[in-house]
Each structure stands twice: as C-alpha cells, then as structure tokens.
Amino acid sequence: MDSDAPARMEPLPFSDEEYAARLAAVRRNMEAADIEVMLTAVPENIVYLTGYHSLGYFTFQLLVVPLDHPPILLVRGVARHKARIDSCLEHVIGYFDTEDPDEATYALLGDHGLLGRRIGNQNDAWFFSPARYRKLVARLGVDDLPDCSGLVETVRRRKSPREVEYLREAGRYCAASLEAAIAAVRPGVLETEVSAAAHEALHRAGSEYLGHAAQFVAGPQAGLAFECAGRRPIADDDVVYMEAGGTHNRYNCMLSRTVIVGNPDRKWIRMAEASRDALEAAKAATRAGVTSHEVDLAGRNVMREAGFADGFEHRLGYSTGIGFPPDWGEGRIMSINENDPLVLEPGMCFHYIPDLKFPHQGGVVFSECLSVTETGYELLSEYPSEIFYK
Numbered sequence: 001m002d003s004d005a006p007a008r009m010e011p012l013p014f015s016d017e018e019y020a021a022r023l024a025a026v027r028r029n030m031e032a033a034d035i036e037v038m039l040t041a042v043p044e045n046i047v048y049l050t051g052y053h054s055l056g057y058f059t060f061q062l063l064v065v066p067l068d069h070p071p072i073l074l075v076r077g078v079a080r081h082k083a084r085i086d087s088c089l090e091h092v093i094g095y096f097d098t099e100d101p102d103e104a105t106y107a108l109l110g111d112h113g114l115l116g117r118r119i120g121n122q123n124d125a126w127f128f129s130p131a132r133y134r135k136l137v138a139r140l141g142v143d144d145l146p147d148c149s150g151l152v153e154t155v156r157r158r159k160s161p162r163e164v165e166y167l168r169e170a171g172r173y174c175a176a177s178l179e180a181a182i183a184a185v186r187p188g189v190l191e192t193e194v195s196a197a198a199h200e201a202l203h204r205a206g207s208e209y210l211g212h213a214a215q216f217v218a219g220p221q222a223g224l225a226f227e228c229a230g231r232r233p234i235a236d237d238d239v240v241y242m243e244a245g246g247t248h249n250r251y252n253c254m255l256s257r258t259v260i261v262g263n264p265d266r267k268w269i270r271m272a273e274a275s276r277d278a279l280e281a282a283k284a285a286t287r288a289g290v291t292s293h294e295v296d297l298a299g300r301n302v303m304r305e306a307g308f309a310d311g312f313e314h315r316l317g318y319s320t321g322i323g324f325p326p327d328w329g330e331g332r333i334m335s336i337n338e339n340d341p342l343v344l345e346p347g348m349c350f351h352y353i354p355d356l357k358f359p360h361q362g363g364v365v366f367s368e369c370l371s372v373t374e375t376g377y378e379l380l381s382e383y384p385s386e387i388f389y390k
C-alpha cells in the first residue's frame with residue numbers, strides 16, 4: 001500500500017532547516033541511549049517529526065526513526081493518503097483493517113533492513129497499550145525492548161521562534177474565545193450557552209479543535225477539578241471559573257479569568273485576587289537560569305500568605321506546545337512544580353495556572369501562557385488582568 005506522495009495541500013509547519021535540526025537532535029539522543037531504531041506512537045512526537053496529524057491517532061500508528069535511514073510512518077490504511085499529503089516523509093505505509101498491525105510493523109522493519117538492529121520503543125505512549133506492546137515484542141522474537149521515552153520530548157522542550165509564533169496565534173484565538181464567554185455571562189444563562197459562545201468565537205477566530213475541553217463552570221461545581229460546562233443555569237451571586245484555549249497547527253495556548261456575578265461573599269474576591277497575585281509573582285520570578293521550584297514557590301508563597309494554601313494543591317504550571325485530546329499541555333515533558341530542580345531555558349513555554357478550588361463551594365482562576373527569555377518572559381496572549389463583574 002505504499003506509493004508516491006501527492007502534492008501537499010498546505011505548507012509544512014516547519015522549514016527544512018528546522019526539521020533537519022529536530023531529527024539530528026533526536027538521533028543524538030538515540031546514539032547516547034545506544035538505540036539504532038526508535039519506535040514511537042505518541043501523536044505529538046509524530047507531528048513534531050513528520051508534520052502529519054490526524055484525529056485518528058487512537059488507532060495504531062507508529063513512527064520508525066532509524067539512525068541511518070529516513071523515518072518511516074506506519075498508519076491505518078484509510079489514513080495513508082492524508083499522511084502522505086501532510087507529512088514530509090518519503091516513506092508512508094498503510095495497513096488494511098483486515099491486517100495485523102504487528103505483522104505490518106514486522107514487515108516494515110524487514111523491508112527496510114532494520115530487523116536485527118537495536119530497536120527501542122517509547123513505552124510511555126498513551127495510545128500504545130501493554131497488550132499491544134506484548135504482541136509486538138512477541139512478533140519481533142524478543143523478551144523486551146529498550147525504553148525510548150523522553151528521547152523526542154527533551155528536544156521538544158525548547159520552542160523555535162516559529163513554534164512560539166504558532167503559540168501566539170493560538171493565544172489570539174484563545175483571547176477571542178474568553179472574551180465571548182465573559183460577554184455571555186448573566187443570571188439564568190446555562191453554562192453550556194456560555195461554552196457555545198466561547199466555541200463559536202474560538203473557531204471564527206481560526207482555531208482548530210482544542211487539545212483539551214475548555215472549562216466554563218459556575219458556583220459550587222467550579223470547586224471540582226476538570227469540571228466542564230453543564231446544563232446548569234448561572235445564578236445570582238455566582239462565581240464563574242473560566243479556562244479557555246486556542247489551537248494553531250496543534251500548538252495550544254490557554255488563558256483563564258474569573259467572573260463575579262452579583263454580590264457573592266467578599267471571600268471570593270479575595271481568592272480571585274490571590275490567584276491573580278500568585279500568577280503575577282510567578283511571572284516576575286521567571287527567567288532563564290531559575291528553577292521550576294523557584295517559580296512555583298514565588299506563586300505558592302502568595303497563596304500561603306493570603307491564607308488559601310489549602311485550596312492550591314497542584315503544580316503551578318506546565319509546559320505547553322503540541323497537544324491532542326485528552327491533553328492540551330505538555331505536562332509530561334515539564335512542570336512548574338514544588339521541589340522540581342528543572343532549570344528554565346530560553347524558548348521553554350509554560351501555562352501558569354495558580355487556581356483555587358474548594359469542593360462544594362466553588363473556584364477562582366487566573367492563568368496565562370508565556371515563553372521564557374534570558375531576562376524574563378514574553379506573554380503568548382494579551383488580555384486584561386482583572387476580575388470581571390456582572
């Protein structure tokens with residue numbers, strides 16, 4: 001099922017020079033790990049090393065990266081046309097639904113003279129199950145494969161200027177979505193109606209589908225982690241938690257604000273101010289050379305001093321970049337976390353979200369995405385840093 005690649009319909013998301021640098025950096029990591037052939041099913045890594053992305057990442061797909069041979073992409077047969085059009089690869093192979101993907105993998109490696117090499121697999125891939133792994137190693141006739149987890153991700157940590165621009169575009173979509181959501185808030189309106197306004201503005205601005213569901217939640221439900229809009233009317237004196245997103249070429253940017261409806265207890269305003277001030281403190285601490293721990297501590301101390309430490313139970317932020325559902329962040333690559341020794345470098349991009357959540361009561365949030373520079377940071381979206389009152 002291999003054939004000549006057709007002409008591209010859209011430009012690749014990277015230049016030839018940037019692609020060559022990415023591939024060379026990954027291969028240096030492979031050599032250091034004594035890996036001759038790397039297998040990865042991570043959709044974000046496949047985008048990064050091929051340009052190809054598809055909603056069909058939940059089916060078996062595998063990128064094969066040898067040290068001395070051009071990368072090869074194996075996809076489900078119905079996806080092979082899109083993969084050839086979207087990617088920069090010479091070798092894209094499709095397997096039929098009536099075929100065993102493990103047999104197709106074995107044949108691919110054999111056809112390209114890669115059997116018998118030191119083959120490693122990225123074992124932390126979300127869409128590569130233990131059952132699939134056991135079948136693959138059995139077909140290859142080995143007991144185990146060296147783990148390649150992190151070999152691509154360490155290269156993805158620092159974004160190129162072009163990647164930062166994609167994040168800025170995503171930030172523009174995100175800001176449009178958040179603005180529409182805030183405008184839609186009033187007593188009696190359903191959370192789903194607020195979400196509908198946000199998503200219409202999001203896609204009118206130019207965004208692709210998000211890597212993670214946006215959150216527009218009011219009242220006590222906002223005190224629950226990862227709660228999304230429901231068929232609940234916004235009430236008088238509600239506090240509305242908003243976390244919007246935007247996506248450009250699969251690069252994701254996020255932006256959050258709190259909306260106060262009516263006259264709720266003043267404690268909610270103090271909480272929202274603490275979230276905003278913690279965000280500002282974390283941003284002020286950001287620059288190349290500081291550690292993740294130092295940035296987290298700057299924001300966490302604000303929460304402690306304000307008396308809300310018990311509502312802030314998670315990391316302060318996480319890396320942002322390429323993302324597919326169920327996750328729009330790169331938190332598996334890097335986090336801004338207490339006791340984390342990671343040293344920030346120019347080009348690293350993060351979403352800082354020091355929100356507060358109290359179960360059965362509600363939640364507040366301020367968040368922004370930024371790119372680390374030598375002397376500080378640059379915001380990836382522009383939006384007023386204020387509490388919105390309705």
